[in-house]
Amino acid sequence: MTEYGKALSLVETPIPGLVVLELPVHGDARGWFKENWQREKMTALGLPDFGPVQNNVSFNDAVGTTRGIHAEPWDKWVSVATGRIFGAWVDLREGPSFGAVYTTELDPSRAIFVPRGVGNSYQTLEADTAYTYLVNDHWSPNASYSFLNLADETAAIEWPIPLAEVEISEKDKNHPRLADVTPIPPKRILVLGADGQLGLALREAYAGAAHVEFAGRSGLDVTAPGLRDARRWRDYGAIINAAAYTAVDAAEVSPGRADAWSANAVAVASLAAIATEFAITLVQVSSDYVFDGAKSGAYTEEDPFAPLGVYGQTKAAGDIAAATAPRHYIVRTSWVIGEGKNFVRTMASLAERGVDPKVVDDQIGRLTFTADIAAAIRHLLDSSAPFGTYNVTGEGEAASWADIACAVFAAVGADPERVSGVSTAEYFASATAPVSPRPRNSVLELAKITATGFTPSAWTASLDAYLQVSDRS
Template identity: 70%
Template sequence: MVGAVQGRDGSVLRVEGPVTPVTDIEFGKPLAVTMTPIPGLVVFDLPVHGDSRGWFKENWQREKMTAAGLPDFGPVQNNVSFNDAVGTTRGIHAEPWDKWVSVATGRIFGAWVDLREGPTFGAVFTTEIDPSKAIFVPRGVGNSYQTLEPDTAYTYLVNDHWSPEATYSFLNLADETAAIDWPIPLAEAEMSAKDLAHPRLADVTPIAPRRTLVVGSNGQLGAALRKEFDGVDGIEWTTRNEFDLADPDIASARRWRDYDTIINAGAYTAVDAAETPEGRRDAWAANAAGPAALARIASEFGITLVHVSSDYVFDGTAQRAYREDDAVCPLGVYGQSKAAGDAAVTTAPRHYVIRTSWVIGEGKNFVRTMAALADKGVDPAVVDDQRGRLTFASEIARLIRHLLVEDAPSGIYNLSSEGDAQTWADIARRVYALTGHNPSRVSGVSTEQYFAASQSPVAPRPRNSELDLKRVRAAGFIPGDGDQLLRDYLAS
């Protein structure tokens, strides 16, 4: 059999491959994969074992097939279409879910047309499928077939349930641009009136890519993400008013199968207020329960979940920089709630937890405060027994994009700026110097001295917040130099 692929410009490329039709089932083939010119559309050879009594095959075996390269697409429904006569032809339908297509008995000629937005829109691939073959059909690729033997049972697993709210696309079986070479002419085939009425390719509405949901987009990280992803299509920006993680109906708040990525940019960050009864409740809701709800959704629908964490998950007693695999040991409510959120997020099969320290972005923060005090002539006393490195929100946004674009391995990634660890007092002095003021105006005090006069609850702080950056560098991301980032920030 000869496969065919066609591009947007109408040119047709015939593709020879190991997809030769067989009248009888071919026994004893090893499990093997054949890529097609349509991205994500993959043909599988299935081992079939038979004797005089009949045959047996593993039609779907998650462990073996994912090891062979099949996406772990999470099927939720199995459908079977039985066809009495040769020439029964089913229309070209593209749905917003993935399919695992095979034949239980009989043989079909299959035709697949890429109806997704993008450069391969309109590409065509054809081949024959008998019980010894199967094909993975990704979301948005139109699927159709024609029976070549009587009593053919066509079966497919799908990873979502049919919904009237879903977006579908259809293509006419006789479309001249696709130019599918049906073995049995359509004039002699058995087809439905609905399939005959579907539009030509020029009138097809393409299936849009899955979207990205940004949760908590009105904070300093949200602002940085908006700049980093400026001009990128398919991003949905939400605030707490529009998407509340505490909503008990969050699982049904969206048609989640239409999303590819969730970026959780929201958090409760008032570390001292978290030590109060009301703050404790709010911190656990935002930092633990919310991410846990997102992790459940991500797990069920195969969504990549991105979550930003904190150095406060550690107690700061280590004598070296903290690594991603160090055991968490938070001191206060804020750190405890963040550690719980991290644990929940890592249950999602596709996840990135970005662990940061001393975040600086738009809005009120330590650097802005020091610059303002310098301009006002204030000589501040600043803590000098906590050590770490600044992490700029722009760098967090840059890393998030890098991990997603590069499809980096799931897991925890530490992030801060490059350079030697410093105290808060060191950073304050550097801010004074860079803004044209005398850095000696900044004096150092201990954490206990700084909070001695406080009448409100004070959260314990880790004394060592330095994060090891080896893993993020190994992922191909080079953190920016801390001093240069500070210069650029103050200049802007």
């Protein structure tokens, strides 16, 4: 008997991501009415905004009709229009919850969200039962499916009507036992720009993760035509875009200007369109150059863009494009240090060779090491943090480039007094090629990323560790 008048509520189950919703049903002498799927109210309760693309109905004439256990590579929203079912769900995903079982009855006043890879099955408890479900992907012969035998001894589902007495298809009778089931792997993560300094750090952060795919420019050029058809995108859960044009000064003139716009803005718009179409999470790496540096305090994620040069303009355009994807993380950083040639290694080399450098002292910020950026990206994805923009830099007091140069000299045993501070204008006074304007203040506020449970390393400690590794290499 359908229960009327319940409040809309969400009930957790022992299977991660599998949640039951109690649905308000309004009835009178004419019949009843319910909101079977109400995106705004249900996502406010914590149901994933899973983006259904298809609605299916399975009508069952007799009591005891039994179907499943099938695990598909998409999410399902299961409910009953008429009648009543006993439902059984078994986690067939890779991971610690593999084999977990949950059972319950559904009538028109209850529905259940079934995450991708959780096996779904049911047995009708009333005649003329209409079993309905929404899915967020279309069936494909190339997708990966898993099945479990309804009578599996490990799952030990207590069917209300014994399986020997009900109608079951031959296929369902012959599905494997749990020990022989091929688990559903997680959706793939694609790292673009995997041969750059951040890409190399992401390779380290995801070392051994079989579901993570790495593509350098030769593997997938984001600026080339045909990006939409370059992959079977429905198989991916996230794209981490570590590809970018970073030649700040060369971007001020052609052909660098066109190249910067192509890589940092146009390609990001294409990735955002793909992410939107296939419900993929897009991770875009941003820059302090989207600001003019005129603010007196640290920049927050909500501060308005005011880029000074072409590079900053293209990065701001890329951020705007990335934010059009419903599932996106924009990770804004500054003064990045990783593998390859960089400011820290240059200063260490000058110190060791006896060269006394002049270094800019009117730009302030914090160093950010690529290992921290990669760790923050993985944290955001693994923790399912709220989508949006997050600042990620090293923790600690802000410093000028000259201050950092002094710290490098001291760390390698050289006299920091050998470093002379100069203004930006003086430093570039003799430049013969166009120079991009730099923000004077590149300090980014870290409260938002810290609130998710991730605390960046102190840049001074990271600097010492980096130089020790560099000495050993």
